[in-house]
Amino acid sequence: MKAAVKRRSGSRWAGWLFVLPAAAFYVVFVIQPLAMTVQYSLYSWDGIGVATWNGVQNYLRVFTDPDLFAAILNAIKLIVFFSAVPVVLGLAIAATIRRIAASRLALVARTVIFLPQVIPLVAAGITWSWLLSSTGLVNQLLTYIGLEKITRAWLGEFSTALPAVGVIGAWVLLGLCTLLLLAGMSKIDPALYEAARLDGAGPLREFVSITLPSLRQEIGVCVTVTVVAALASFDIVYISTQGGPGNASMVPGLEIYYLAFSERQVGVASALAVVLTVLVIACALPIQWLTRDRSS
Amino acid sequence: MKTARREAWTGRVLLIVLMAATLMPFLSLFVTALHPSGSYPLGLEWPDDPQWGNFATAFTAARMTELLKSSVLIVLGVVPISLVVATMAGFAIGHLRIPGRRVIFVAFLLGLTLPFEGIITPLYYLVRDMGVLNTRWAIILPLIGLFMPFSVFWMRAHFVNMPEELSESARIDGAGTWQLFWKVHVPLAAPATSSLAILLFLWTWNQFLLAIVLVDDPLQRTMSGALGAFQGQWGTDIPLLCAGSLLILTPTLLVFLIFQRRFVTALLQGSLKG
Numbered sequence: 001m002k003a004a005v006k007r008r009s010g011s012r013w014a015g016w017l018f019v020l021p022a023a024a025f026y027v028v029f030v031i032q033p034l035a036m037t038v039q040y041s042l043y044s045w046d047g048i049g050v051a052t053w054n055g056v057q058n059y060l061r062v063f064t065d066p067d068l069f070a071a072i073l074n075a076i077k078l079i080v081f082f083s084a085v086p087v088v089l090g091l092a093i094a095a096t097i098r099r100i101a102a103s104r105l106a107l108v109a110r111t112v113i114f115l116p117q118v119i120p121l122v123a124a125g126i127t128w129s130w131l132l133s134s135t136g137l138v139n140q141l142l143t144y145i146g147l148e149k150i151t152r153a154w155l156g157e158f159s160t161a162l163p164a165v166g167v168i169g170a171w172v173l174l175g176l177c178t179l180l181l182l183a184g185m186s187k188i189d190p191a192l193y194e195a196a197r198l199d200g201a202g203p204l205r206e207f208v209s210i211t212l213p214s215l216r217q218e219i220g221v222c223v224t225v226t227v228v229a230a231l232a233s234f235d236i237v238y239i240s241t242q243g244g245p246g247n248a249s250m251v252p253g254l255e256i257y258y259l260a261f262s263e264r265q266v267g268v269a270s271a272l273a274v275v276l277t278v279l280v281i282a283c284a285l286p287i288q289w290l291t292r293d294r295s296s
Numbered sequence: 297m298k299t300a301r302r303e304a305w306t307g308r309v310l311l312i313v314l315m316a317a318t319l320m321p322f323l324s325l326f327v328t329a330l331h332p333s334g335s336y337p338l339g340l341e342w343p344d345d346p347q348w349g350n351f352a353t354a355f356t357a358a359r360m361t362e363l364l365k366s367s368v369l370i371v372l373g374v375v376p377i378s379l380v381v382a383t384m385a386g387f388a389i390g391h392l393r394i395p396g397r398r399v400i401f402v403a404f405l406l407g408l409t410l411p412f413e414g415i416i417t418p419l420y421y422l423v424r425d426m427g428v429l430n431t432r433w434a435i436i437l438p439l440i441g442l443f444m445p446f447s448v449f450w451m452r453a454h455f456v457n458m459p460e461e462l463s464e465s466a467r468i469d470g471a472g473t474w475q476l477f478w479k480v481h482v483p484l485a486a487p488a489t490s491s492l493a494i495l496l497f498l499w500t501w502n503q504f505l506l507a508i509v510l511v512d513d514p515l516q517r518t519m520s521g522a523l524g525a526f527q528g529q530w531g532t533d534i535p536l537l538c539a540g541s542l543l544i545l546t547p548t549l550l551v552f553l554i555f556q557r558r559f560v561t562a563l564l565q566g567s568l569k570g
Contacts, residue, residue, distance in 0.1 A: 026445065096306055
């Protein structure tokens with residue numbers, strides 16, 4: 001008996017051999033660079049010469065340099081477009097199409113509205129740069145409905161560049177949110193809705209008292225995914241505005257890229273990288289925790 | 297009953313509007329791609345003389361054959377290694393219940409929402425010191441590591457639900473852990489691994505940041521990274537840029553349309569779990 005237990009626990013430790021390759025990749029290419037980012041962030045370094053100790057100066061710069069701090073604020077503003085719009089609109093759409101979710105049209109729609117999620121963000125960026133340009137489809141439509149006055153190069157003007165980038169993000173993420181929420185709604189027991197109907201509840205009442213509470217987990221997932229996408233945005237901004245005009249649509253991801261690889265300020269870039277990482281985790285963890293399905 | 301019908305109609309109209317809003321950008325891209333190279337067409341305007349040749353020009357200009365080859369090589373590097381390594385880890389953490397599994401699992405979870413920009417700077421120096429900067433390995437190796445938290449998470453979720461008895465009976469038949477894994481568990485994990493393969497394929501194919509930072513030559517990059525370079529080079533020739541973008545999109549679209557059901561399910565599950 002004792003020998004058997006011993007052999008067993010021995011083989012349990014042997015199980016670690018199975019984890020080893022995965023852990024190795026993770027440690028070498030994620031944990032190690034993460035530690036190096038923290039280390040770099042405390043030095044002043046141009047990437048070539050000798051690095052000199054800089055204490056928390058780089059962090060001070062991230063929070064006091066108006067350009068750098070503006071990038072962080074921009075990322076937070078993008079949450080409205082990347083997160084609030086797709087989730088709210090997704091909820092409204094999913095609630096409306098819930099009853100016809102099994103129809104042929106809905107099945108086709110499922111494939112179609114998923115397309116933005118499959119194509120590279122770079123392609124979405126290029127496509128929308130064209131749509132939002134001065135001769136693009138957006139202005140063409142605006143002119144058509146008599147709003148010629150407000151047509152402009154949406155990505156090229158200070159006041160509209162960031163919202164325009166946000167629109168691209170909303171387009172990319174809306175389909176994913178809608179389908180996730182729809183999948184969640186299909187799991188709700190139809191008897192609940194029938195009972196509500198018998199009690200004389202209207203569609204709005206139904207939505208507030210049955211649909212919303214049952215979708216807690218799915219909403220949590222949508223919010224997490226989209227908030228992370230907003231804070232860590234890179235591809236779309238790089239392609240559509242390069243952070244411009246001026247600094248109007250600069251985001252931390254792009255700023256890190258410029259600082260580290262064009263301006264050779266590795267220390268500041270790393271401090272911003274640490275701030276961004278902390279910000280993402282600080283946003284993702286509480287949302288996950290708040291919306292977690294308590295039963296599982 | 298009347299409300300239900302009205303709701304169904306609103307739903308249908310909404311679906312059509314939504315599909316139109318999704319497809320319109322692609323349509324604009326397509327129509328623009330048919331205009332004479334170098335012209336400045338309107339967003340949605342059928343050309344008098346459609347230039348189908350633009351696609352051929354863009355195919356040559358973007359060097360599509362080489363790009364496809366490069367992306368395929370990168371995917372072939374990332375996906376199989378990730379699958380094997382993550383399946384093994386998921387098996388050990390979820391099924392063998394190794395001591396300390398909770399700690400190691402949480403350690404992997406921490407990497408789940410890590411923004412790639414957070415570690416891109418050291419990755420550059422790391423990859424350079426390994427001597428693989430500007431080769432496809434510079435994209436392949438870090439991506440395996442960066443996808444590992446999700447891959448392990450995904451495979452663990454599968455193995456946690458595998459009944460203990462399954463392994464017990466195989467062990468009684470004299471199977472060692474290694475055989476148990478390959479002969480019994482790997483075949484049974486096929487649905488989980490194939491969904492994971494789809495997700496990893498998509499994320500690798502679309503990876504942009506690592507491609508532009510770690511590899512200078514667009515021909516050694518992923519499709520996405522090459523598209524970025526293509527925009528830089530042909531950005532002023534709008535019809536040609538549109539044609540090139542469509543071409544570069546086509547492989548993903550084809551793969552998506554062939555495996556669409558799997559794709560949608562995998563991506564929805566993927567985000568639910570992540």
